[in-house]
Amino acid sequence: MQLTADNSFFNQIEEIRNKIFRITKRILVSQEEAEDATQEVIVKLWQMEESKRNGVKSLEAYSVTMAKNYSLDRLKSKQAQNLSLDERFNGSYSDTLNQKIEQRDALDWVGKLIDQLPEKERTIIQLREIEQYDFDEIASILNLPEGTVRVYLSRIRKKLRQQFLDIQNHGI
Amino acid sequence: MEFKTIEKLVTKYLEGETSLEEEAVLKAYFTKEQELPAEWVPFRQFFTYCDEARKETFPQKSIKATPSFKPWMLVAASIALVLTLQLSGVFETQPSPFEAQQAEMAFQQFQLQMKTVSSHLNKGAEKVAYLDYWNNTTQKLLK
Numbered sequence: 001m002q003l004t005a006d007n008s009f010f011n012q013i014e015e016i017r018n019k020i021f022r023i024t025k026r027i028l029v030s031q032e033e034a035e036d037a038t039q040e041v042i043v044k045l046w047q048m049e050e051s052k053r054n055g056v057k058s059l060e061a062y063s064v065t066m067a068k069n070y071s072l073d074r075l076k077s078k079q080a081q082n083l084s085l086d087e088r089f090n091g092s093y094s095d096t097l098n099q100k101i102e103q104r105d106a107l108d109w110v111g112k113l114i115d116q117l118p119e120k121e122r123t124i125i126q127l128r129e130i131e132q133y134d135f136d137e138i139a140s141i142l143n144l145p146e147g148t149v150r151v152y153l154s155r156i157r158k159k160l161r162q163q164f165l166d167i168q169n170h171g172i
Numbered sequence: 173m174e175f176k177t178i179e180k181l182v183t184k185y186l187e188g189e190t191s192l193e194e195e196a197v198l199k200a201y202f203t204k205e206q207e208l209p210a211e212w213v214p215f216r217q218f219f220t221y222c223d224e225a226r227k228e229t230f231p232q233k234s235i236k237a238t239p240s241f242k243p244w245m246l247v248a249a250s251i252a253l254v255l256t257l258q259l260s261g262v263f264e265t266q267p268s269p270f271e272a273q274q275a276e277m278a279f280q281q282f283q284l285q286m287k288t289v290s291s292h293l294n295k296g297a298e299k300v301a302y303l304d305y306w307n308n309t310t311q312k313l314l315k
Contacts, residue, residue, distance in 0.1 A: 021230040031231075038230055110221035129222045132192055154188035161186070164214030 009053070013042060016060050019131060020067040026126040027071035029115050037074060041067045064131075065141045068123060075119060113163055121156045128153055182212070199223075 020041050025034035045053070045063055056062040114122050127138045139146040181198050184190045190198070202208065202216040203223075 018229045022225065022228055025228075035231065106217050107221045107224055110217050111225065114221075129218075130225045132195075132226075134192065150188035152188075154186060157186050157188065160218065161214055164217065165211065168210070168213065 009046065012059055013045065013063075016063045017042060019060065020063055022130065023064055023067045023123070023126055024071045026115070026122050026130075027068065027075060027119050033074070034071075037067070037071055041070050044070075061137055061141060064127075068141060072119065109167070110164075113160060113167075117156065117160075121152065124149065124152050125156055125160075182215070 017038060021034055021038040024037040024041070025031060028034050028037060041063065044066065045059075053059065114125055117125065123142070124138065127133050127141060133141070135146045135149055138144075138149050142149065144152075178198065178201050181190060181194055185195065185198060198215070199219040199222075202212065202219050205216075208216060
């Protein structure tokens with residue numbers, strides 16, 4: 001029946017929705033935009049034909065991929081109109097961040113360090129370190145070879161560690 | 173956990189070669205161990221942040237189908253109804269000034285009409301009195 005099928009979709013999506021929200025927030029950085037994007041992605045999923053939806057191997061992986069693509073598209077159209085995110089961060093990054101580190105919770109600036117990475121890098125961090133996907137899942141979500149994902153991840157982990165150490169050595 | 177093992181895992185981790193299980197071992201070590209070498213402190217902060225970030229949930233209300241009609245809506249609807257009726261004057265007992273003026277004018281007109289009618293009626297009555305006189309004379313003739 002239509003009703004039970006829909007209910008099962010909503011039950012499934014309950015779990016996935018939070019993942020969608022976290023990935024869109026990581027890519028779009030803004031809370032508000034991530035909320036909008038999450039709604040949009042869920043509507044898109046819901047509007048899919050049932051047979052197609054049921055044919056998807058993993059609704060979760062499919063949804064996360066969709067969320068990633070949607071957020072990247074949104075980011076691109078935004079960057080075309082406005083200042084790029086990177087510009088926004090580079091301008092006053094070191095000054096304000098160092099000041100804020102003194103007052104803020106350490107966890108807060110870890111998030112900020114991740115958010116100032118290029119979008120591809122912060123997506124990979126999100127998928128691996130936070131959502132804890134296997135390399136083959138990340139490879140399929142990002143449509144990249146597994147080896148490339150590992151290379152990226154290695155580079156980002158080293159870079160982040162270095163930035164952490166720099167901040168630490170500047171004295172908090 | 174042996175320091176050497178962790179050291180090896182850290183190297184592997186930075187090369188992107190650790191499995192999820194090995195990363196869980198690292199996380200457990202970094203978050204439990206009190207005395208960490210300075211160069212490993214960032215890992216503790218990083219892993220703790222990731223644990224926190226994993227818990228973040230979509231902030232809006234559940235999208236599960238919920239009954240759209242709630243008891244408080246009934247209360248709101250009745251208040252709205254009463255207010256609307258009140259404003260539209262259904263409950264008003266006092267006539268508005270305009271209505272009072274209209275009624276006053278109508279009453280005055282009616283009064284005038286009644287006076288006119290009654291004055292003409294009195295004229296008619298005089299004539300009827302005259303007719304009475306006629307009756308008297310005819311009766312005299314017939315006698």
